[in-house]
Amino acid sequence: MAQIIEHDKLFIGGRWVEPAGAETIEVVSPHTEQLVARVPHATPADVDTAVATAREAFDHGPWPRMTLAERAEVVIRIKDTLLARHREMAELITLQNGSPITFSVRGQALSAVGIFGAALAAADRLQLEEERQGLTGPVLVRRQPIGVVAAVVPWNVPQFTIAGKLAPALLAGCTVVLKPSPETPLDSYLLAEICDQAGLPEGVLSVLPADRETSAYLASHPGIDKVAFTGSVGAGKAIMAAAAQNLTRVSLELGGKSAAIILDDADLSAAVPAIVGGTCAANSGQACVALTRVLVPASRYDEVAAGLTAAFAALKVGDPMDPATVVGPLVTKNQQQRNLDYIRIGQEEGAKILAGGGVPTGRPTGWYVEPTLFGEVTNDMRIAREEIFGPVVCLIRYETEEDAVRIANDSDYGLSGAVFTADVERGTEIARRVRTGTLTVNGFRLDPAAPFGGFKKSGIGREFGPEGLAGYFEYQTVNLPVPPRQP
Template structure:
């Protein structure tokens, strides 16, 4: 039997302290449905204490005035320590959210390591202070840290999303209160252990596992200067409304309903593995998942048959099995949500080509078969709403203009892709799609490029110099002519 991971203290301002309340968050395995660990549940009193400590640390200027090279050295030590304990991180993430272990290592842990490294490289070249010739005389442009940041992260890819927020926030000189999802707090506390030895001044980092009501209190706290959130569209809208009361800055990375366009001239045998990887990554629990597959009418039957056969062959099961492609949903509620959407799709008249139920022999654990709906109309709920599970819609199109119109006919605009024999033409298609990221003849995510969404997929960008700038305020200093 695996050892339970138990924490009895909260990491506040760089020290492990006794929580104010007696609440406990129990962490469940999505595979066994058993408790695998627990952490104290932070209360609003803990939030007040954390904000006060972070505010004092930031206002003291110790971290802000630390030379950039030294801040980079601290973040590099964090990166190196995560890499040294990568197997421990990957196993812990997989135990919490059910991600296949190989995926947890490759995408979540090594992806986070890459993100810290890329952020350090960006910071080393960033123009934190530069001269500019003004109309009336010379001026100095400074970029200064925004202040105390509340970083709120989801359960699906916790360490990668943490890196997207923590790295630029620390490199810019901010203090950070990290709020992990209650489903996956254990890896955040492991990160706290690492950060406590990395050389951060006291008060600069807090980790507060908490339920949603305490998160709402944190977001609305007047001592918070910026909220960086990744999660659902409804939660993002609620955060933006709460932040408005204090004019708190926000970065919101929200949902997606991304389209993969397969043009008539595409090499389907080359495209199919890439599309499947983009559609079912992290068991479909990914905001960038390609969940609308747009197929030309002239080749619809051929491609749909190949696609459904490939999905039916995916191994579903124990996330620790290296052969597993689809693990369990992270929670019982998420399993119910996905299965409910399967029912909605059937009621709307879409046809299940494969999947659609709980896998045979997996009654324990929160599993859903990878599911493909055929002949979907883009007006159907299963084509418009983010399901966040292994459910994909095949949508026929008449011509390229029709495909582009379907891809853009969404309230969301996070990602997407196109496959075609002509890469240059694929770029022309990409220029017409209203999404924050888009891939041509591949499905990529890169921690060097800006990441975020159009429309309801969010506000602001993460990664690259754009992601660092999100944690900085711009100041103009005018000098005599």
């Protein structure tokens, strides 16, 4: 058995300190179901210390008072060190949450590097002060850092979601209290080490692994100026309610039930692999952006069903450390049971299992669920409306293009989506009609240089690109003296 990773200190304000309490978090491998690590569980007292340290660093420390270029030099060192240690980071993530190692390298560690790079590029183009002519006289419009940021991140893509908050917050001049999920604290320990080596001043970053109760305490803390959260709709509502006590600003990136619209002229040889890549192959389906509703014209339904059924059946399920694995285990036994419950619900609702439908055979340990494709799904079924967060996908018939758009929009969510067609202009016009934050024509991707976030219950605000960076500033207007009138 591999040696258990032990951490006995918390990273608070750039220092490794003893935790206030004795409680610990035990990290269990989703593949072996064995204990792999143990870290301290941060308490409200630790939150108080971290917030006070961040507050002091923001109010009186050098970080917000450095030039943007000086802060960028530190962030570049963080990015470069993260790149140099990306394999180590990827392996830690796979150890904790079962993400297939090929996805952990590309979609977790290297994607985080890309997000840091895109944030640096956006900052390089940023104008912190702008003098304009107002209606009553000249004005100076200034961007000022928003303050102390609480970054609360999930277990599914921890470094991806951390980078989307930490990079712009640091560049803006904010200080950050990072609260990783109890399922995935180890990668944040490595990130703290990287940031410390990069030369972040004292107080700028703290890392507090903890549960939802500590997250709520952090979000309700009067010393916090902004909460940046990624997670479920239910948790997002709790975070927003906690932050509302102090009118703390929030940005929320929440769930999704995204639609992939296959038009009647689509090339299925390209569409099917893209849909697989945006569903089961996207972190074993544990992705808020997953294309979990596939809308198919009735005239091509059988053809699409056959193609996706064969593709799902061919996916390699297994050890997440095996580079050939496409679908790994789900993060916890509860997540496995949640997926199995939805598979049962789908059958009870009248949907037909075309592929998968249970636990893979020959796997005595691990929280695995087979890549599962449902046919004969209607958009009023629970499996089509509720976020399952696993390798479970629904096929839904439509009759006309207008019908497809209506079904795509008939959702409480609006985070991602795709449209597949031989006519790019037609696909782009469809994209304009779907109320979703990101939509790809003939593919599935996110671009860290472009704004990412959701409509409806999928969230509030945007991350990535200039728009994401803007979320970490407050705007100040300075009314300048009106020049005397010339005779």
